[in-house]
Amino acid sequence: MKLRPAQRDVTIAAIALIAILVIPFFHRSPAFEDFIIRLSAMALFATSLNLLVGNTGMVSFGHGMFYGLGAYAFALTMQMTGLPLPVAAVLAIAFTSLAALCVGAICVRLGTDYFAFITLAFQMLLYSLIISWQSLTGGDQGLRGGLPRREIFGFELASQLHLYQFCAVVAVLGLLALRHISASPFGQTLRMIRDNENRASFLGVVLWRARLWAFTIAGGFAGLGGVLAALFVSGAYPELADWPNSGQAIFAVMLGGINSFLGPVLGAAILLALNDVVTRFTEYYGLVLGIVILAFALGLRRGVLDFLRLAWPRGSK
Amino acid sequence: MDLDALGACLTTPACVVTQTTSGLIVGMLLFLVAAGVTLIFGVLKIVNFAHGTFYMLGGYVAYTALGVTDSYALAVLSATLAMALFGVLFERALMSRVYGSNVLMQLLVCYAVVLIFDDVVKIVWGPEFHAMGMPPAFQVPPLFIAGGVVPPFYAVLIGIAALIAIVLGLGLSMTRLGKTVRAAAINAQMVSALGVNTTLLFAIVFAVGGGLAGLAGALAAPVRSLSPGMGFSILIESFIVTVIGGMGSIAGALVSALLIGMVRGFGTIGFPQFTDGLIYILMIAILLLRPQGLFGRSS
Numbered sequence: 062m063k064l065r066p067a068q069r070d071v072t073i074a075a076i077a078l079i080a081i082l083v084i085p086f087f088h089r090s091p092a093f094e095d096f097i098i099r100l101s102a103m104a105l106f107a108t109s110l111n112l113l114v115g116n117t118g119m120v121s122f123g124h125g126m127f128y129g130l131g132a133y134a135f136a137l138t139m140q141m142t143g144l145p146l147p148v149a150a151v152l153a154i155a156f157t158s159l160a161a162l163c164v165g166a167i168c169v170r171l172g173t174d175y176f177a178f179i180t181l182a183f184q185m186l187l188y189s190l191i192i193s194w195q196s197l198t199g200g201d202q203g204l205r206g207g208l209p210r211r212e213i214f215g216f217e218l219a220s221q222l223h224l225y226q227f228c229a230v231v232a233v234l235g236l237l238a239l240r241h242i243s244a245s246p247f248g249q250t251l252r253m254i255r256d257n258e259n260r261a262s263f264l265g266v267v268l269w270r271a272r273l274w275a276f277t278i279a280g281g282f283a284g285l286g287g288v289l290a291a292l293f294v295s296g297a298y299p300e301l302a303d304w305p306n307s308g309q310a311i312f313a314v315m316l317g318g319i320n321s322f323l324g325p326v327l328g329a330a331i332l333l334a335l336n337d338v339v340t341r342f343t344e345y346y347g348l349v350l351g352i353v354i355l356a357f358a359l360g361l362r363r364g365v366l367d368f369l370r371l372a373w374p375r376g377s378k
Numbered sequence: 379m380d381l382d383a384l385g386a387c388l389t390t391p392a393c394v395v396t397q398t399t400s401g402l403i404v405g406m407l408l409f410l411v412a413a414g415v416t417l418i419f420g421v422l423k424i425v426n427f428a429h430g431t432f433y434m435l436g437g438y439v440a441y442t443a444l445g446v447t448d449s450y451a452l453a454v455l456s457a458t459l460a461m462a463l464f465g466v467l468f469e470r471a472l473m474s475r476v477y478g479s480n481v482l483m484q485l486l487v488c489y490a491v492v493l494i495f496d497d498v499v500k501i502v503w504g505p506e507f508h509a510m511g512m513p514p515a516f517q518v519p520p521l522f523i524a525g526g527v528v529p530p531f532y533a534v535l536i537g538i539a540a541l542i543a544i545v546l547g548l549g550l551s552m553t554r555l556g557k558t559v560r561a562a563a564i565n566a567q568m569v570s571a572l573g574v575n576t577t578l579l580f581a582i583v584f585a586v587g588g589g590l591a592g593l594a595g596a597l598a599a600p601v602r603s604l605s606p607g608m609g610f611s612i613l614i615e616s617f618i619v620t621v622i623g624g625m626g627s628i629a630g631a632l633v634s635a636l637l638i639g640m641v642r643g644f645g646t647i648g649f650p651q652f653t654d655g656l657i658y659i660l661m662i663a664i665l666l667l668r669p670q671g672l673f674g675r676s677s
Contacts (some may be wrong), residue, residue, distance in 0.1 A: 120481060167662075171669055173481070174425070178621045179665045185614070186658040193651035224421055304614070308489060315486050345501065351493035358486045 070240050078233045080169040085222055092337070095223040100326075100333055101232030103290035107313035107325035108239050109282035114311075115319035117256030117275045119169070123184030124310055126164075127280040129302020130187065131157045131287025133198060136297040139208045146213045154284045161280020162273070165194055184304060189256045191299045203298035208291070218292060228289050235285050240322055241374055242278060316357055318364025327366055384648030388654045395526025395644040403532055403601065405639020406539035411612055412619035412631045413546060414587025420563040420626030421583045425481070427488035429616065430609030431495045432588045435521065436595025438460045438503055441510050450513035450600075457596035458589045465588020466581045474580070492609065499606045510586050510599040542590065543632050550628060559583065562655035563626060618661050624674025634672060 075374050081097060113119040135153035138144060144152070168179050199205060212252045216223040242248055248348065250271055253261045262268055291297050300306060309332060310325075317328025332350075339349045361368045387393040411433050418426045440457040444450060468491065476484050516531040550556035562569045562579055570576040594612075602608070619638055623630025638657055645653035664672065 114482070140590055167666065174625065175621070175665055175669050177481075178617065179662060181614075181620070182658045182661045182665070186662070189652060189655040189658065193655065273435065311482060312486065312489070315482050319482075320519070345497040348497035348501075351490040351497070353488055353518035354490035355472070358483055358490065359472070362479065362483070 066244060067241070070237060070244070074233050074237045074240075078229060081229045081233075082226060082343065085225065089222075091221060096226055096333060096337065097297045098221075098228045098289070098293050100330055101228040102286045103309070103329040103333060104292060104326040105232055105235045105239075105286035105289065105334070106283050107310045107317070107329045108236060109279045109286065111314045111319060111322075112239060112243060112251075112275055112279045112282070113326045114314055115324070116248060116255065117251040117272060118173075119272060119275070120173060120177045121180040121279075122275075122304070122311070123182070124181030124283055125304060125307035126180075126184035126187045126302055127157050127161055127283035128287040128290065128306060128310075129297070129299070130160055131284025132291035132297040132301045133204065133287075134284070135288040136208060136291045137197070140204070140206065146218070150285075150288045150310055153288050156283050157284025157287070158277050158281035161284075164276045165273045165276035165280070169269050169276055179302065180308075181182070184302065184307060188299060188302050188304070191302055196321045198297075198299075201299055203300075204296045207295045213232065224292060228292070231285070231289060235282060236326065239282060243322060247271070247274070275282055312354065316354070316364055318367030318370075321364070321370060323365035324364050324366040328364060331365070332349075340368070380650065384477075384644065386517075387644070387647045390525075392525030392527075393647075395523050395528065396497050397647065398640070399526065399528050399532050399536075399643075401639040401641075401643025402536050402636070403639070404642045405636040406536050407598050408612070408615055408638060409632050409635035410539055410590045410597070412616035412623070412635055413543075413628055414590045416501060416620045416623065416626055416628060416631045417559075417615050418583055420586045421559055421622065422564065424477070424484055424582055425617075426473075426587070427485055427613065428468065428491040429587065429591055430611075430613030431492050432461045432465060432591035432609075433595040433598070433612050434499065434604075434606070434609035435464065435495060436592030437510075437599045437602075437608065438499055438508075439592065440596035440599050441503070441508055441604055444510065444513070450515065454593065454596040458593040461592025461595070462585040462589035464592075465584040465586075468588070469581055469584035473584075474577075494636050496606045496609070505606060508604040510604065512600050516600070526639040531600060535601070538593075538597065542593070543628075546628055546675070555582070580615055615657070618657060618670075622661055622664050622671055624671025626675075627671065630671055630673030 066187065085094065106124070109123045109127075110121065111208075113124070114119050131153050133306055134156045135149055138149040139146070142149070164180070164183050168183070171179060176360055192201050194200075212218060213227065216227055218224045218227055220345050243251075250261070250266055253264075254266065254268060254271060258268055261271075287301060290301060313328035313332050314325045317326065318324030335350060335353060336346065339346050343349065357365075363371070389396060400563065411468060414432070415426055415429050418424060418429075420612060424634055436457040439460045442451040443453040443456040447453065449455075472487050473484070476487050512529075512531060516529070516534070518530055521528045521530060521533065556581060558569065558574055559582075563575070564577060569579075574628055615638065619631055619635045622637065623632070623634035637660075641656055641660065645656050650657055668674075
C-alpha cells in the first residue's frame with residue numbers, strides 16, 4: 062500500500078505516540094519519564110529552530126529568547142490569573158509569536174552574520190530585562206511558588222505520569238504541525254530562499270515576508286516548548302532565556318542533522334542522554350561533551366541523521 | 379534607574395576620573411580581546427567563538443607563571459607567548475579542518491574547545507575563584523587626578539593596551555606583513571595565487587589574536603578574579619565590540635571597546651541594574667542604523 066506523504070507522517074506520529082504512551086503500563090521508570098518530559102520541550106525547541114536554520118538558512122543565535130518568553134508568559138499567566146491551563150498556554154504562545162513578529166520585523170532584512178548577532182543581542186536584552194525586572198520576574202531567582210491548578214481535562218499534571226502523557230501528546234502534535242509546515246508549499250518556498258534567494262526573489266517571492274513568517278512560526282513553537290519546560294520545572298528561570306540555552310538548541314540541530322526533519326529531535330535526545338549518563342560518572346561533563354562534539358564535527362562533518370541518509374540513500378528516484 | 383546619581387557624578391571631577399578610569403580598564407581589556415576576534419574574522423571570515431578561552435587560559439598561565447618566577451613581567455610575557463602558540467595549534471589542529479564549511483560547524487568546533495578547556499582549567503587549577511593580587515611592584519600609593527583615585531597599575535594597563543593599539547595599527551598599515559594581511563582580508567585566494575604562503579599567514583593571524591587575548595588575560599588577572607567561566611562573558615562583549623565597530627576593523631574595535639567601557643563605567647551609576655541591557659540596546663541600534671558597523675566597509 063502506498064501512503065500519501067501526509068498520511069505517512071500522521072501514521073508515523075500515531076505509532077510513535079502510542080508506543081510512548083503504552084510504555085508506562087508495562088514498566089514505570091521515573092528516570093525515563095523524566096527524560097521524555099524534558100525531551101518533549103527540547104525537541105520542540107530544537108525543531109522550531111531548524112525551521113529557520115535548516116529550512117530557511119537563517120542562523121539565529123537568539124532562539125532561546127522565545128523559549129524563555131514562552132515559559133515566563135505561561136508561568137506568569139498561571140500565577141496571576143485564574144485562567145485554565147489550555148487558555149494560559151495558548152495565550153503564552155500567542156504572546157511569544159507576537160514578540161517573534163516584532164523582533165523578526167527588525168531583524169529579518171539583515172545579512173546572515175548580522176542576523177545571527179542581532180538575534181543574540183535581542184536575547185541578551187530579554188535576559189537582562191528578566192534579571193532586572195525583579196518585581197515581575199523574581200530576578201535571578203526565577204519565578205518561584207509553583208504553578209497553581211495544574212490540571213487539564215481531568216489530568217493532574219502534578220503527577221509525573223500525567224505530565225508525561227500530556228507532554229508526549231503536545232510534543233508529537235507540535236512536531237506533526239511543524240512537519241506539515243515544512244512539507245507545505247510555504248516550506249518549499251523557504252528552502253528555495255535558502256538555496257538561492259535571488260532566484261526566489263525573481264520568481265516573485267517577497268523574501269522578507271516569507272522569512273518573517275518563518276521567524277514568527279518558529280518563535281511560536283519555541284514558546285510551546287517553553288510552556289512544557291515551565292510545566293516541568295513548575296515555574297520559570299532566567300537560564301531558560303540565557304544564551305547557553307540557545308547554544309543547546311543549535312547543538313541539538315547540528316548533532317542530529319539540519320537536513321532531516323527528525324534530526325533535531327535525535328540531537329536533543331543525544332544531548333539530554335549524554336547529560337544524564339555523563340553527569341552520573343564524572344563532574345567534568347563539559348570535557349566529555351566537548352570531545353563528543355569534536356568527534357562529530359570533525360569525524361562525521363554533519364549530523365547523525367544526515368550522515369546516515371548519505372551513507373544509505375533511499376532507492377533511486 | 380538613578381539619573382540624579384549620574385548627574386551628580388558627571389558634575390564631580392573626582393567621580394568622572396574614577397569612572398572614566400574604570401571604563402578605560404574595561405574598554406582596553408575588551409579591545410585586546412576584540413582586536414584578535416576582528417583580525418581573525420577580517421582575514422579568515424571565521425568567527426572565533428573560542429577566543430574567550432584564550433583570554434581565560436592567559437589569565438591562568440600568568441597566575442602560575444607569577445607563582446613560579448615571582449616576576450609579573452615574565453608572567454605577562456609567558457601568558458602572551460603561550461597563547462600565541464595555543465592559537466596556532468588551535469588553528470592548525472582544529473579550525474583549518476572546518477574552513478569553508480558551514481558557520482555552525484565552525485561554531486560547534488569552537489564551542490567544543492570552550493567546554494573542554496573550561497573543564498581542563500577546573501581540573502588543573504580547581505573550580506574555585508583565584509585572586510592573583512596586585513604584583514608587588516604596583517603596591518604603591520595610588521595617583522590622585524583631580525581628586526579621583528587611580529591605582530598605578532590601571533595607568534600601566536591602559537598604557538600597554540594603547541601601545542598595542544598603536545603598534546597594531548601601524549603594523550597593519552606600514553609593514554609588508556600588515557599589507558599582506560590586509561590584502562588577504564580582501565581576497566585570500568588571490569594573495570595565495572600571487573605566491574604568498576597563506577597557510578602560514580593564517581597561522582600568524584591566529585598567533586597574534588591568541589597572543590593578544592593571552593596578554594589581556596594576564597593584564598586582567600590582578601584586577602579581576604580568575605574563574606573557569608571568565609572567557610564566556612568577555613567573549614560576548616568582544617563580539618558586541620566587533621559588531622559595533624565593524625567586523626574586521628581594528629580602529630572600529632578600539633573605538634567601540636572604549637564606547638562599551640564608558641557605558642559600563644558610567645552606566646553602573648545611572649542604571650546599576652540595567653548596564654548590560656544598555657549595551658545590548660546600543661548594539662541593536664547600531665546594527666539597525668549602520669549594519670556594517672561604525673568603521674565597517676559596506677558590502
